[in-house]
Amino acid sequence: MLHVDLFSVYLAVIASGLALSLVWLVVARTFPTLYAARYWFGGALAAGVGSALSLWRGAVDPMVPIVLGNGMILIGSGLGWAGVRELNRRSAPLLIILGITASAVVALSITTVLYDSSHFRIVILSAAQSVLIGWAVVDILDRRTGGRSLGCLIAAGACGVLLLLNAARSVFAVLAVSGELPLATPSPMQAGLVLLVAMFGALVCQFGFLLMTMDRLQAEMVQLAGMDDLTGVANRRRFLSVCEQECIRSIRTGRPFSVMVIDIDRFKAINDGYGHAAGDEFLKLLARTARAHLRGQDLLARLGGDEFSVLMPETSGENATKSANRLVAAIREVTLSRDGATVGSTISVGVAEWTPAVGNDPCVLLELADRALYLTKNGGRDGVTVAPSSPVQVGEPLAA
Structure with missing residues (x-):
C-alpha cells in the first residue's frame, strides 16, 4: 500500500514557500519599481510560515497552528491577489484582505475553543481562501490588462485547481458533519494528497505570475525603446513604425490619415540666449501643450532636435489643418520664466494627408509634410501649410 509521510509533505510545502519568497525577493530587489514582486514575496513567505506553524499541530496549543497558521496562509493568498492588482496598476485591496482574514480567524477561533469542529474549520478556511483566490482570477483574466497572455492563463488555471480543491474539501466536510459520509476525519494519505495538490497549484500559479511579470517588463522595455528621454513622447523609431502600420491600414480600408511636422521657430536663439537648459524646458513645454490639444488617439513624437511630428489616424488633411492651427495658436500663448525673463516662441507646421x-x-508622407513645413518657414513662420496630394521621391531636393 502506498504510504504518504505527512511530515515530509509539510516540509516540502514549507520549503517551496520559502524558495518562492526568495525568488520574489531577488526580483523585487532587481526591479525596485515592480511593487507586485514585493506582495508576492510577502505572500509566499506568509504561506511558508503558515505551513510551518501548521506542522506543530498536536504538539502545541491548537490556537497556534489552527488559528495563527491558517491566518498566515490566508494572508499569503490575499497578498497574491494584491500582487496581481499591483501588476495591473490598480490599488491593492489590503483592507478587504485584512477584513476577510480577520473574520476567518475569529470563526476559526470559535470552532477551536467554543465548538471544536475540524469540519467547520475546513469550510471556513476554504470559503475565505476561495474568495481571495476568486477575486485574483477575475483580475488575472481582465482583458483591459492583457488577461489572455500565457502567464495569465497558467496562473488562472492554477487558481482554478485551488478553487476546485477547496470546493471538494468543503463538500466532504459538510457531508461528514451531516453524517452522510462515514469518514469522520481524513486519513494521512488523504491529507498528504490535499497538501500535494495545493502545493502543485501554488507553484504553477507562481510560475504564471513570473510569466506575467516577464510580459510586463518586456512591454515596458518596448515602450522605453520607443520613447524620447527628454519629453516623454514617442521617438522617431516608434513614429515611423506606427506610421507604416497606419499606411498599411489605409491601403486596406481606403480611409486616409494625416501627419504634421512641427518645427520651433528660432529655437537656436533660445539656446544661445538662455542656455540649453531653457531650450530643454521649452521642448517639454511644447510637448505638454501639444498633448493637451491633441486627441487621445493622436501620436505625438519628437523626430530630433526641435522637430516634432503628429500622426492623426482617420483624419483628413482639412481636419488636421484645423488642429494644427489650434496648436499654433496655443504655442504662441505659452511661455516659461528663465532668470527673470519670459521665454517664448512660435511654431511652423507642415501637414500632409495620406493618399x-x-x-x-x-x-514619403513625412517628406510631403516636411516640404509643407519648408513653405511655412519661407512664408514668415508661425503658421500652417498643407502639402499637395502628389507624392515625392524621398531625398529629392526641396524647391527654393
Whole structure:
C-alpha cells in the first residue's frame, strides 16, 4: 500500500514557500519599481510560515497552528491577489484582505475553543481562501490588462485547481458533519494528497505570475525603446513604425490619415540666449501643450532636435489643418520664466494627408509634410501649410 509521510509533505510545502519568497525577493530587489514582486514575496513567505506553524499541530496549543497558521496562509493568498492588482496598476485591496482574514480567524477561533469542529474549520478556511483566490482570477483574466497572455492563463488555471480543491474539501466536510459520509476525519494519505495538490497549484500559479511579470517588463522595455528621454513622447523609431502600420491600414480600408511636422521657430536663439537648459524646458513645454490639444488617439513624437511630428489616424488633411492651427495658436500663448525673463516662441507646421499614391512608405508622407513645413518657414513662420496630394521621391531636393 502506498504510504504518504505527512511530515515530509509539510516540509516540502514549507520549503517551496520559502524558495518562492526568495525568488520574489531577488526580483523585487532587481526591479525596485515592480511593487507586485514585493506582495508576492510577502505572500509566499506568509504561506511558508503558515505551513510551518501548521506542522506543530498536536504538539502545541491548537490556537497556534489552527488559528495563527491558517491566518498566515490566508494572508499569503490575499497578498497574491494584491500582487496581481499591483501588476495591473490598480490599488491593492489590503483592507478587504485584512477584513476577510480577520473574520476567518475569529470563526476559526470559535470552532477551536467554543465548538471544536475540524469540519467547520475546513469550510471556513476554504470559503475565505476561495474568495481571495476568486477575486485574483477575475483580475488575472481582465482583458483591459492583457488577461489572455500565457502567464495569465497558467496562473488562472492554477487558481482554478485551488478553487476546485477547496470546493471538494468543503463538500466532504459538510457531508461528514451531516453524517452522510462515514469518514469522520481524513486519513494521512488523504491529507498528504490535499497538501500535494495545493502545493502543485501554488507553484504553477507562481510560475504564471513570473510569466506575467516577464510580459510586463518586456512591454515596458518596448515602450522605453520607443520613447524620447527628454519629453516623454514617442521617438522617431516608434513614429515611423506606427506610421507604416497606419499606411498599411489605409491601403486596406481606403480611409486616409494625416501627419504634421512641427518645427520651433528660432529655437537656436533660445539656446544661445538662455542656455540649453531653457531650450530643454521649452521642448517639454511644447510637448505638454501639444498633448493637451491633441486627441487621445493622436501620436505625438519628437523626430530630433526641435522637430516634432503628429500622426492623426482617420483624419483628413482639412481636419488636421484645423488642429494644427489650434496648436499654433496655443504655442504662441505659452511661455516659461528663465532668470527673470519670459521665454517664448512660435511654431511652423507642415501637414500632409495620406493618399493611395503614397503607398506604405511613411518616409514619403513625412517628406510631403516636411516640404509643407519648408513653405511655412519661407512664408514668415508661425503658421500652417498643407502639402499637395502628389507624392515625392524621398531625398529629392526641396524647391527654393
